[in-house]
Amino acid sequence: MTRYLIAPSILSADFAQLGNxxxxxxxxGADIIHFDVMDNHYVPNLTxxxxxxxxxxxxxxxxxxxxxxxxxxxSMVTAFAKxGADIISFHVEASKHIDRTLQxxxxxxxxxxxxxxxxxxxxxxxxxIDRLDLILIMSVNPGFGGxxxxxxxxxxxxxxxxxxxxxxxEILLEVDGGIKTDNIAVVAKxGADTFVSGSAIFxxxxxxxxxxxxxxxxxxxx
Ligand code: DX5
Ligand code: ZN
Numbered sequence: 125m126t127r128y129l130i131a132p133s134i135l136s137a138d139f140a141q142l143g144n145x146x147x148x149x150x151x152x153g154a155d156i157i158h159f160d161v162m163d164n165h166y167v168p169n170l171t172x173x174x175x176x177x178x179x180x181x182x183x184x185x186x187x188x189x190x191x192x193x194x195x196x197x198x199s200m201v202t203a204f205a206k207x208g209a210d211i212i213s214f215h216v217e218a219s220k221h222i223d224r225t226l227q228x229x230x231x232x233x234x235x236x237x238x239x240x241x242x243x244x245x246x247x248x249x250x251x252x253i254d255r256l257d258l259i260l261i262m263s264v265n266p267g268f269g270g271x272x273x274x275x276x277x278x279x280x281x282x283x284x285x286x287x288x289x290x291x292x293x294e295i296l297l298e299v300d301g302g303i304k305t306d307n308i309a310v311v312a313k314x315g316a317d318t319f320v321s322g323s324a325i326f327x328x329x330x331x332x333x334x335x336x337x338x339x340x341x342x343x344x345x346x
Contacts, residue, residue: 126317128342130335131156131189131298133322134180135171135269145326146180152331153339158300158320159190159209160269166195166218167267174200174207181208189258191239191300191320193266194218198225205232213237213260213298216244226255237298241266242274246283253291259284261316264301269322273302278314285315305334309341 132154137145146157159177164170177188187210194200195218204212212229216238219225229236237258240246242265249259261284263277281299288295299311300320308319319338328334 125346126312128312128339129155129296129318130325130338131158131318131320132325132331132335133158133160133191133269133300133320134326135160136322136326138326139172142176143180143183146183149325149331150184150186152325153335154186154325156187156189156211156318157184158322159188160322161190161192161194161200161204162267163194166215167193169267174203177204177207177209187211189213189237189298191237191260192218196220198228201225201228202232205229205234209234211235211237211258213239213258215239215241215266216248217241222248222252223255226252230255237296239266239300240280242276246280246287249284249287253287253295254293256293256295258296258298258318259288260298260300260320262301263299263303263311266301270327271302273304273307273311277301278310281311281314281316288315305337305341308338309345312342312345 162171190209235257239260264271298318299316303321304324
């Protein structure tokens with residue numbers, strides 16, 4: 125039976141209260157904390173760096189899932205590994221040498237993820253799937269929270285699900301962008317098991333109720 129994981133994105137949290145927000149969303153049932161890192165170069169927005177990851181690390185028992193939207197990527201891998209990241213993911217376009225970046229992540233004892241934008245082909249996946257712990261399919265163009273889910277992502281998720289199953293490896297299939305209570309079941313049906321959700325959780329009045337409603341939707345897929 126698939127274990128579904130809910131990964132709230134701190135991008136939509138109240139940054140003036142970040143510590144409390146992280147504690148609250150974990151108490152509300154988050155399985156993972158999704159940590160969006162943007163550099164105003166690879167993506168047109170700027171967020172937080174390794175110092176903020178270090179600051180929240182002691183508050184967080186669940187894994188911290190660092191989503192690097194930065195270019196170049198390698199120096200940030202090392203910085204976030206030292207800051208306590210458990211999973212580090214980067215975009216195909218952001219690394220000159222994808223295999224080398226994956227090795228770097230693993231050399232720090234972190235899990236490694238590769239991210240595919242809506243228009244990025246999956247072509248390199250067959251060459252690196254045996255070195256991945258997570259595959260992240262973007263269902264929005266990266267850079268901002270609160271965008272609408274791009275339905276074409278569903279086909280991609282189906283394709284990746286088949287590739288993961290054929291590999292026989294334990295690889296999380298994560299989806300990021302526009303995930304809400306009313307579409308999470310469709311995305312799970314396509315084969316995703318890990319769901320990033322920013323605005324749908326942090327802009328809701330009751331985090332626990334929203335996560336519970338998402339889990340209830342996921343129950344319908346089993
Ligand atoms: C977008 C980020 C997402 C974003 C998701 O570049 O990677 O993690 O915060 O936010 P929502 O759930 O609001 O689409
Ligand atoms: Zn993200």
